[in-house]
Amino acid sequence: xxxxxxxxxxxxxxxxxxxxxxxxxxxxxxxxxxxxxxxxxxxxxxxxxxxxxxxxxxxxxxxxxxxxxxxxxxxxxxxxxxxxxxxxxxxxxxxxxxxxxxxxxxxxxxxxxxxxxxxxxxxxxxxxxxxxxxxxxxxxxxxxxxxxxxxxxxxxxxxxxxxxxxxxxxxxxxxxxxxxxxxxxxxxxxxxxxxxxxxxxxxxxxxxxxxxxxxxxxxxxxxxxxxxxxxxxxxxxxxxxxxxxxxxxxxxx
Amino acid sequence: xxxxxxxxxxxxxxxxxxxxxxxxxxxxxxxxxxxxxxxxxxxxxxxxxxxxxxxxxxxxxxxxxxxxxxxxxxxxxxxxxxxxxxxxxxxxxxxxxxxxxxxxxxxxxxxxxxxxxxxxxxxxxxxxxxxxxxxxxxxxxxxxxxxxxxxxxxxxxxxxxxxxxxxxxxxxxxxxxxxxxxxxxxxxxxxxxxxxxxxxxxxxxxxxxxxxxxxxxxxxxxxxxxxxxxxxxxxxxxxxxxxxxxxxxxxxxxxxxxxxxxxxxxxxxxxxxxxxxxxxxxxxxxxxxxxxxxxxxxxxxxxxxxxxxxxxxxxxxxxxxxxxxxxxxxxxxxxxxxxxxxxxxxxxx
Numbered sequence: 270x271x272x273x274x275x276x277x278x279x280x281x282x283x284x285x286x287x288x289x290x291x292x293x294x295x296x297x298x299x300x301x302x303x304x305x306x307x308x309x310x311x312x313x314x315x316x317x318x319x320x321x322x323x324x325x326x327x328x329x330x331x332x333x334x335x336x337x338x339x340x341x342x343x344x345x346x347x348x349x350x351x352x353x354x355x356x357x358x359x360x361x362x363x364x365x366x367x368x369x370x371x372x373x374x375x376x377x378x379x380x381x382x383x384x385x386x387x388x389x390x391x392x393x394x395x396x397x398x399x400x401x402x403x404x405x406x407x408x409x410x411x412x413x414x415x416x417x418x419x420x421x422x423x424x425x426x427x428x429x430x431x432x433x434x435x436x437x438x439x440x441x442x443x444x445x446x447x448x449x450x451x452x453x454x455x456x457x458x459x460x461x462x463x464x465x466x467x468x469x470x471x472x473x474x475x476x477x478x479x480x481x482x483x484x485x486x487x488x489x490x491x492x493x494x495x496x497x498x499x500x501x502x503x504x505x506x507x508x509x510x511x512x513x514x515x516x517x518x519x520x521x522x
Numbered sequence: 523x524x525x526x527x528x529x530x531x532x533x534x535x536x537x538x539x540x541x542x543x544x545x546x547x548x549x550x551x552x553x554x555x556x557x558x559x560x561x562x563x564x565x566x567x568x569x570x571x572x573x574x575x576x577x578x579x580x581x582x583x584x585x586x587x588x589x590x591x592x593x594x595x596x597x598x599x600x601x602x603x604x605x606x607x608x609x610x611x612x613x614x615x616x617x618x619x620x621x622x623x624x625x626x627x628x629x630x631x632x633x634x635x636x637x638x639x640x641x642x643x644x645x646x647x648x649x650x651x652x653x654x655x656x657x658x659x660x661x662x663x664x665x666x667x668x669x670x671x672x673x674x675x676x677x678x679x680x681x682x683x684x685x686x687x688x689x690x691x692x693x694x695x696x697x698x699x700x701x702x703x704x705x706x707x708x709x710x711x712x713x714x715x716x717x718x719x720x721x722x723x724x725x726x727x728x729x730x731x732x733x734x735x736x737x738x739x740x741x742x743x744x745x746x747x748x749x750x751x752x753x754x755x756x757x758x759x760x761x762x763x764x765x766x767x768x769x770x771x772x773x774x775x776x777x778x779x780x781x782x783x784x785x786x787x788x789x790x791x792x793x794x795x796x797x798x799x800x801x802x803x804x805x806x807x808x809x810x811x812x813x814x815x816x817x818x819x820x821x822x823x824x825x826x827x828x829x830x831x832x833x834x835x836x837x838x839x840x841x842x843x844x845x846x847x848x849x850x851x852x853x854x855x856x857x858x859x860x861x862x863x864x865x866x867x868x869x870x871x
Contacts, residue, residue, distance in 0.1 A: 320763050344766030351760055357616055358756045358811040368757070371750050372766035424765070 270331050270346065270427040270456050271296055272317075277326035279309075279316045279480075286312040287323070288480040294428075294456045294473075301467040302460040303491075304477035305501050310460040311352070313477070314432050317458070318349050330428055344372035348426030350418050350434045350450075356406065363401045365416050366391055369423030391422040395449060411442035418446055422453065431459035435466070468492055468516035476500055492516055527815055530808065534822040541829045542598065546590040548837055553582050561586050588728075596726035596734065596790070597832040598825040601797060603738040603787045605824025606745060607780045608798030609805075609816060613755040614773050614780075615681040622784040622798035625688035625777065626665035629695035631788040632719060634661020636699045639714050640706045654718060655789035662785035665691050670777055678770040680759060684777070721794035721847030723832055734790055741783045742821050748776075749813035756811065794847045796854040801827055807861055827854075 272294040279287040287309045294300045302310045316323040319340060328335040335343050348369075360368075369391065370384045392398050395415045400408070405416060414434060421429065429450060435443040443463070447470050450457055461467045467474060467488065474491040476484040484496050497505050503520055510517035547558040561583055563572030577583065607622030615624065623631075638657030672687040673679045706712055745752075751772050754762040762769045787794075801824045802816070808823075809815040827850075835849045 318764060320760055339766075340763055340768050341766035344764060347764075349764035351764070356756060356758070357618055358612075358806075360753075360756070360811050364753075364810070364812045368750075368753055368765060371754060374750060376750070377747055421764075 272328070272330055272428055272456060272458060274313075274317050274328045275326055277313060277316055277323050277328075279312050279321060279323045281312070281321075286480050287316065289325075290477065290480065290482050292317075292458065292475055292482075294458050297454055297456055298472045299451060299457045299459070299470055300473045300475065301471035301488075302458065302475050302477055303462075303464065303467055303500070304483070308477045308500075309480040310477055311432055312480075314430055314458070314460060318347060318430050319343060341372055344424065346427050347430065348421035348424045348428070349430045349432070350414070350421050350446075351432045352434075352436055359404050359406045361401065362397060362403050362405055362408075362416050362419075363388065363392070365405050366397075366419045366423050369420035372424060387425065388419075388423050391419040394422055394452075395419040396445070411438045414438060414442065414446060418449060426455065428456045429453070429458075431457065431461075433460050433462060435461075435463070464492055464497070464518055465515065469513075488516060492518075527809065531818060531822065534819070534826060538598070538822060538826050538829065541826060541833070542594045545594045545597070545829055545833050546586045548833055549585070549590060550841065551581070551585055553586065554578075557582060558586060562591075592728050592731055593723055593726040593832065594829060595731055596723050597828045599731075599734050599738045600723070600787050600791050600794065601801075601824040601826070601828025601831075602742055602821045603734075603783050603824075604794060604798040604828070605801040605805075605820045606738075606742055606817075607784045607787075608824075609802040609813075609820045610745060610752070610776055610780050611798070612802055613752045613813070614776055615685050616755065616758060617681065617685065618803065619799070620685075621795075622780065622787075623793065623795075625684060625781070626669045626691040626695065627662045627781055627784045627788065628793055629692040629699070630665025631658040631662040631785065631793070632715075633665075633695040633699045633702075634658045635718050635792075636702050636715050637661070639711050639718070640702050640708070658718075658792075659785045659789035661695070662781060662788050665695055666777060666781035666785070670774060674774070678759070679773050680770075681773070684773065717845065718792045719847075720845030721792040721850075722843075722845050723791055723835075724843060725790065730790060734786060737783055737786045741779060744779070746817050746821075749817060752813040752817075792847070794850055796847075796851045797824060797827060797831075800854045800858045804857065804861060 272292070274292045277287055277290050278285065290313055292300070302313070304310050312321065315321040317328050317335065319335065330346055333342070333346065366388050367380065367384070370380065370387065392401065395418055397415060397419055400412070405413065408416065431450065434446055438446070443466060447466060451470055471488055474485060474488050475482055476491050476496055478500055483499060484491050492507060494505055494507060497503070504522060505518050505520045506522050508517050508519065543559050543562060544555065546562070547553045547555050557577050560572040560574065561577065564574055565587065604622055608620070611620040611622055611624055612618055634657035635654050638654045669684065669687045669691050670679070672691065673683040703712055703715065751767055754765050754767045755769055759769050802820050805816055805819040805823050809819045831846055831849045831853065834853065835844045835846045838844060
């Protein structure tokens, strides 16, 4: 599925957080949003998945007009893994992942064998099969995030939005989560903080500064010392990592 | 766990039926359990089952059917209703501390009842007949609508806005009630207000059961099918949107429905505290927080709890009926403490 968000503008109170930003994710592309804290990455994503109403702009998932369609219709196609969120009530991991089937269910419909199979597969993909009966709240941050990812996979989305999905996670969980998403082979738009991760996983990058698209292109074009200094006000040099052959960064030089 | 659930539900239903029969046997006139059972069976099956031949006293029939039966049904319905409103309110405000009265319903109902008792609705015959019940219901509905309006200002009705609006409007109503009491000369009426606020099932009668039955049974049936939305409520607004559910809309809808149910109950039985708070928690301890199972369990446990609270309120002290609100708190709190200590239950969080 293709995502096209055009001329998005979002104001919160009187402050313009996103100014005229356009983002295009082609079929099966993994696209990253990078930029400093508070640059408007999250706000842009939220306005795309209908959590915030933008003042201006249009969002299309193929030919579905996201902003004009019902939440239910959108959620049947679009899955979102947000930043870590708090909960006051406890569910088991299985119940939590089963909630991912909500968009596909009518009010009176019960969970079918098919739903159980889908949930089972989502648990398998995220390595959570033996966690099924564990209580969600007793899990560590990394495990919780995997459960949320499993729930989103159970939603069977054709497109996925990730909002800093690996915040606070150790390196193993960061890699697990991003690899798992990459393997789904669907269109992905992800806000990421770690530039090496962004370079490694993304096919295309948008760099955001002060609510505007500052630069965009393939990782090698965007992740240059100049652009990185523009974004984060920090000097850095890029080099090809001798071990991974991927793009690496030396900050402060 | 699957089968355990059904076994538990059947056990609860069995316990409710037995307790109901026991409840109609106990009272100032003690009727043997077997005879109560026969009278009830005889009435329910229209004479086909349950022989009346060995009933020792003619009056048993009347005592059971006219006095005690409506009361048991009241207890059952009010227990269900309170537990239902509690579990829904806790989901609406995403807070395990919520109870059916949290969003201004209690203070609104109290203000309405206080007004009805101390000032009255004047000479209007129809209004004065319902008097307190009418006042309480109107008060409850008006305040919850006010809370809803206040929390909707500036867009989405989030759970925090709802709670804060509830607190503010509640405080306002309480101060008006205090004002009324402060200027009241009639000490009997003040006592009546206090008594009302402790809750009682003494007014139970057949002519009041239809409305209560319709409201509670319809409400329960409706919410039994809302488990998906109630579950997403636990996740919060952000996640719910991504699962296709706009919580702001459902919060308002559920609040209107629960305040209708809670308002009706308050009108008939006054304020019965604690049931709506602890029954959902106890049920979560047994069935977990998934509303698919939680709802039915909560309804049944609420009914069972209330029937026993009623039995105790009538029998603890000879010839005196204690306000049921006192009983629910007195047996509820230790039960709750036991649960926390024993199971390490952490308030669902």
